[in-house]
Amino acid sequence: MTRAMAASAARRGVRVNAVCPGLLETPMAAAIGSPLAQRLRADTLLDVAGSEAMRGLVACVLSAESSY
Helix, strand or coil: CCCHHHHHHHHHCCCCCCCCCEEEECHHHCCHHHHHHHHHHHHHCCCCCEEHHHHHHHHHHHCHHHHH
C-alpha cells in the first residue's frame, strides 16, 4: 500500500513513508494479557520500546533532511 501510494503521489511532489515498529509498550499492549504479551516479546528480535522511542524516527521521516 505504501509503495502504491508513493508512486501515485510522487507526481505531485508528495512523499509517502510507513513506520512499522512492531510491538510497543503502550496501555493497549499491556491490556493484551500476560501469555500473549510474553509470546510477542519472545518473538520480537529487538527490545520492546515505548511509543516515545518512535519520536526520533518519525521526526526524521517528516523532516526536509529525508527528502531523498
